[in-house]
Each structure stands twice: as structure tokens, then as C-alpha cells.
Amino acid sequence: MRLLVSELTHRYEDLTVLDGIDLTLAEGEILAVIGPSGCGKSTLLGIAGGIVAPTAGSVRVEGAVPDGCLNPITFIFQDFALLPWRTVEDNIALVLEHHRLSAAERRERTETGLRRMGLWDFRKALPKQLSGGMRQRVGIARALAVRPAMLLLDEPLSALDAQTRELLMDDFLGLWRREKTTALYVTHNLDEALRLADRVCVLSRRPGRIRELVTIEEPRERRQEPSAQAHLAEVRERLWHLMKAEAQMADREIARA
Amino acid sequence: MPDSLPASPSAMPPARPPAGGAAGRTVAAQPVRFRGGGFTVKRHGWAALAAFAALLAVWEGVSRLGLASPLFLPPPSAVGRALAGMVADGSLWLNLKASLARIAVGWVLGTLGGMLVGFAMGIFSTARAVGVPLVSAFFPIPKIALLPLFILWFGIGEPSKFATIGFGVFFPTVIATYSAIDSVPRNLIRMAQSFGLPWGAILRSIVLPGALPGILAGFRITASIALILVVAAEMIGAEYGIGAFVLMAGNLMQTDTLLAGVLVLSLMGLAIGTVLSLLERRLLNWR
Numbered sequence: 001m002r003l004l005v006s007e008l009t010h011r012y013e014d015l016t017v018l019d020g021i022d023l024t025l026a027e028g029e030i031l032a033v034i035g036p037s038g039c040g041k042s043t044l045l046g047i048a049g050g051i052v053a054p055t056a057g058s059v060r061v062e063g064a065v066p067d068g069c070l071n072p073i074t075f076i077f078q079d080f081a082l083l084p085w086r087t088v089e090d091n092i093a094l095v096l097e098h099h100r101l102s103a104a105e106r107r108e109r110t111e112t113g114l115r116r117m118g119l120w121d122f123r124k125a126l127p128k129q130l131s132g133g134m135r136q137r138v139g140i141a142r143a144l145a146v147r148p149a150m151l152l153l154d155e156p157l158s159a160l161d162a163q164t165r166e167l168l169m170d171d172f173l174g175l176w177r178r179e180k181t182t183a184l185y186v187t188h189n190l191d192e193a194l195r196l197a198d199r200v201c202v203l204s205r206r207p208g209r210i211r212e213l214v215t216i217e218e219p220r221e222r223r224q225e226p227s228a229q230a231h232l233a234e235v236r237e238r239l240w241h242l243m244k245a246e247a248q249m250a251d252r253e254i255a256r257a
Numbered sequence: 258m259p260d261s262l263p264a265s266p267s268a269m270p271p272a273r274p275p276a277g278g279a280a281g282r283t284v285a286a287q288p289v290r291f292r293g294g295g296f297t298v299k300r301h302g303w304a305a306l307a308a309f310a311a312l313l314a315v316w317e318g319v320s321r322l323g324l325a326s327p328l329f330l331p332p333p334s335a336v337g338r339a340l341a342g343m344v345a346d347g348s349l350w351l352n353l354k355a356s357l358a359r360i361a362v363g364w365v366l367g368t369l370g371g372m373l374v375g376f377a378m379g380i381f382s383t384a385r386a387v388g389v390p391l392v393s394a395f396f397p398i399p400k401i402a403l404l405p406l407f408i409l410w411f412g413i414g415e416p417s418k419f420a421t422i423g424f425g426v427f428f429p430t431v432i433a434t435y436s437a438i439d440s441v442p443r444n445l446i447r448m449a450q451s452f453g454l455p456w457g458a459i460l461r462s463i464v465l466p467g468a469l470p471g472i473l474a475g476f477r478i479t480a481s482i483a484l485i486l487v488v489a490a491e492m493i494g495a496e497y498g499i500g501a502f503v504l505m506a507g508n509l510m511q512t513d514t515l516l517a518g519v520l521v522l523s524l525m526g527l528a529i530g531t532v533l534s535l536l537e538r539r540l541l542n543w544r
């Protein structure tokens with residue numbers, strides 16, 4: 001599925017958060033969005049997912065939707081957003097309950113998601129009994145259960161430690177190797193952007209505008225290889241430079257205010 | 258250099274240690290002294306029991322030694338005998354039954370009504386706009402003061418007591434319910450919306466269970482309110498009931514019987530609290 005964002009502007013009361021965003025995500029493309037804190041990344045994602053109404057401009061989607069897709073645009077959350085009173089499997093069942101599915105299909109979707117995320121043995125556990133990484137895997141399994149066409153990820157690994165983050169990045173890579181799910185991936189972490197994204201969108205400090213769109217030429221599967229490192233280092237340098245400049249200016253504005 | 262500053266280098270801050278070695282004092286090998294004691298809560302179940310037993314013993318002793326007139330402060334043994342007498346002649350069950358029935362009916366009515374209104378106020382902003390000022394106006398009224406009015410309306414019988422208890426339970430329940438709904442994490446509701454859950458499903462699967470801890474905490478408060486109100490209502494006008502029983506014993510100067518009634522009331526409060534704890538442990542084991 002393609003995502004077309006055009007002339008998007010958003011204001012909370014009189015705080016302009018996003019200003020004139022034009023963006024197109026190709027079918028199956030993974031776009032990382034980085035930018036200083038408070039520049040409107042989560043807002044952009046919320047608008048793209050239809051849970052925040054934009055002040056002006058439009059967001060449209062078009063294109064292919066996988067078979068059996070129940071929720072074309074699906075979120076994966078930073079805080080996992082699991083119901084603490086439901087077991088792992090019932091958390092996944094939650095997003096299937098309101099669809100007319102046979103009991104067998106319901107079970108099949110839950111089981112497939114759980115098995116793919118290595119959670120099958122933990123299906124009866126409550127979220128409080130799981131580590132952060134496992135909780136986010138439940139979040140991913142829940143998203144997979146509805147067979148999305150597009151994933152919106154809001155700092156999905158920020159609440160996790162570095163090792164767990166590595167493991168989950170591998171999970172995402174595996175996921176995107178199998179499914180050509182378009183994704184908008186908000187992060188603060190350049191490693192994640194460089195490992196996972198096809199392109200990186202750098203937003204300016206608030207009001208968020210697109211500072212630059214950087215394409216990572218190396219294909220995702222080859223980024224661990226030595227031959228890719230020179231290019232990645234170059235991209236990292238460029239992104240870091242852009243981010244630093246924006247963050248410093250944002251800090252200076254706060255200091256002046 | 259201003260002369261207020263010490264000239265001697267030894268009074269200056271310690272110099273940086275030379276690279277590779279430690280400067281200053283040398284510590285000979287020694288075990289690390291434990292200093293993490295205290296400031297933690299330890300369970301001493303026996304201590305509470307012992308204190309309780311000691312209190313009873315002192316009380317008993319005071320009465321036996323004639324330091325207090327048994328008319329004003331009967332010893333625990335006399336209270337125990339009075340309680341045994343109540344069990345034997347059936348007056349305990351007769352009065353307990355009457356009180357429990359009033360609490361049950363009044364509490365259930367007040368709770369159902371309160372939860373209904375509380376949910377409406379938690380979910381619909383119009384209901385909240387109307388409800389909050391009304392609740393704030395009625396909440397502070399000492400509900401027992403309305404009993405005479407309820408007696409005029411409903412007669413001296415049971416309904417006026419149900420109404421007093423129900424009314425007393427209603428407002429705290431409303432407040433507990435709508436604040437519990439407010440405290441349901443917004444991110445969970447957003448999540449459900451983002452997966453396309455319909456309104457009713459969000460209410461059933463997220464708002465209701467998410468509000469349950471707050472609602473159950475409210476039950477604890479309303480149960481104690483119901484207990485206070487039932488005693489007060491029974492003292493104003495009832496044939497049976499622990500409140501009436503205690504009042505009567507007081508009028509007859511039967512202090513041992515009076516205290517036995519008070520003991521029964523405390524045990525009722527304890528029993529209600531235990532039931533609620535069990536309920537919480539059962540329903541909120543996910544916390």
C-alpha cells in the first residue's frame with residue numbers, strides 16, 4: 001500500500017506542530033522518520049493512522065492490500081499498549097473479536113503470530129510476567145494477526161535495552177523479508193534507521209518540516225556486510241549532522257524562551 | 258592572590274592522583290561493613306497478636322482488681338459471656354440478620370445506581386457537565402440527616418433505611434466510578450481505536466476492566482459508609498438490628514451486652530473487608 005501525504009499541517013490550539021509535509025511512501029517502502037523531540041513525529045503517525053484529525057492537508061492510501069487483511073493501517077506502539085488484564089493470546093484475540101471470523105481462523109491467526117514471535121509457550125502469561133522485549137513481540141504478533149498493509153511504528157524499541165533492541169531489529173528484518181509491508185518508522189536511534197529503513201526523513205525542530213530525505217542505497221539484507229560500511233558511515237554522518245543542528249537550534253530556542 | 262585564600266598547598270583541594278596509582282589514604286584489606294539495615298517493613302505477625310492479648314489482659318486485670326466499675330467497663334470475659342448468651346438465645350442472629358439485610362439491599366441499590374450514573378458521567382461529557390455540580394452539591398450532606406425526611410416519605414419501616422444507606426452509598430460510588438474511568442490509560446483506548454474496535458467493544462473490553470480497580474476501591478469506602486449508616490438508622494428507629502440492640506443495651510445499662518454488640522459490628526466490618534480483599538485478589542490478579 002502506498003501512502004500519500006500532501007501539504008499536511010497540524011496545530012494543537014495555537015501550537016503549530018507540523019507544517020506543510022509532503023511525503024510519498026512507495027509500496028513496501030520503509031521510511032524512518034527522525035527529528036528533535038516534540039517536532040511532531042508522533043502526530044504525523046497519528047494522522048497517518050487516522051487517530052488524529054489534521055488541521056489542514058490530506059493523507060491518502062492506495063494500492064494492494066494482503067489477503068485476509070483486517071486492518072490495513074496498523075500501529076506498533078512504544079509502550080506496547082497491551083491490556084494488562086488479558087493474557088498474551090487474549091491480547092491478540094482482542095483485535096480479532098469484532099471481525100466475523102470462524103473460530104478456526106481466529107485460532108490460526110493468533111497461533112501463527114505467536115509462533116512467529118517465539119511466544120507460543122507464553123500464550124497464557126500476563127503482560128506483567130514478560131520482559132519488555134517479549135511485550136513488544138506481543139505487540140508485533142498482534143499487528144501481524146490482522147495482516148496489515150502498512151505498519152506505523154512509533155519508537156517501537158525506545159523502551160528496550162540495547163541487546164533486546166538488536167534482537168527485535170532482527171525480528172523486523174525477518175518480517176519485512178517475508179511481507180512487503182509498507183512502514184513508517186519513527187525513531188530517535190540512527191542505528192535503527194540505518195538497519196531498517198529504505199529512506200530516512202529528517203524533520204526540523206517544531207514546527208516540523210521535512211529537512212531532508214536521505215536514501216540508503218545499500219539493500220537492507222547487505223547492510224551487515226563489510227562492503228556496505230563505507231556508505232552507511234557516510235549516511236550516518238550526514239543524518240547525525242542534520243539531527244545535531246536541529247537539536248541544538250531547538251535547545252537554543254528553549255533557552256531563549 | 259587575595260590573602261583570604263590559604264597559601265599553603267596542603268589546604269588546597271587534593272591534587273589529582275598520579276596516573277596509575279591511588280593517592281591519599283591506603284586501606285588495608287577489610288570486610289565491607291554492612292550498613293543497609295532498617296527502613297524496611299518486616300512482617301511480625303506475632304507482635305500484633307501479642308499486643309492484642311496484652312491489651313485484653315490489662316483490661317481484664319483492671320476490672321478484676323476493681324480499678325474500674327464493671328458497670329462502666331465490664332471485663333472482656335463478661336463481654337464474651339454476653340456474646341455467648343446472644344448466640345444461645347438467638348438474639349445475635351435475629352439482629353444480625355436484620356442489619357445485614359438492610360446493608361445488602363441499601364448497598365446494592367446505591368451501588369447499582371451509582372455505577373450507572375458514574376459510567377454515564379465517565380463516558381458522556383454532557384452527563385458529566387450536568388452531573389458534577391449535582392454530585393458536588395449532594396455529596397457533603399450527612400445522609401443520616403435525611404432519615405427523618407425518608408421516614409416521612411416511606412414510613413418508619415425498611416424502605417426509609419434502604420433509602421438512607423442507598424443514598425449514602427450512591428454518591429461516593431458515582432465519584433469512584435467516573436474517576437476510575439478517567440484513569441483508564443488513554444493509550445489503550447487509542448490502540449483499540451487504531452485496530453478499529455467498535456465503541457461498544459472498547460467500552461466492554463477496555464474501559465470496564467480498566468476502571469475495575471478504582472470501582473473496587475470505592476466499594477471499600479461505600480461498605481464502611483453502609484455499616485455506619487445502618488447502625489445510625491437502626492438507632493433512630495428499628496425493632497431489630499445490631500444498632501437497635503446496642504442502643505437498647507445502653508438504655509438498660511447492660512454494658513457487657515452493649516460491648517458485645519459493638520464487637521459484632523467490628524467483626525462485620527472485618528468480614529466485609531475480607532470479602533472485598535478476596536474479590537480484589539480474584540479480579541485484579543493481573544496487577
Ligand SMILES: Nc1ncnc2c1ncn2[C@@H]1O[C@H](COP(=O)(O)OP(=O)(O)OP(=O)(O)O)[C@@H](O)[C@H]1O
Nearest residue numbers: 012013015017036037038039040041042043044206
Ligand atoms: N494532544 C495534544 N494536545 C496539545 N499538544 C500536544 C498534543 N499532543 C502533542 N502535543 C504537543 O505537540 C508537539 C509535538 O508532539 P509529538 O508527540 O507529535 O512530538 P514527537 O516528535 O513525537 O516528540 P517525541 O520525540 O518526544 O516523541 C509537542 O510539543 C507536544 O507537547
Ligand SMILES: [Mg+2]
Nearest residue numbers: 041042043154
Ligand atoms: Mg513521539
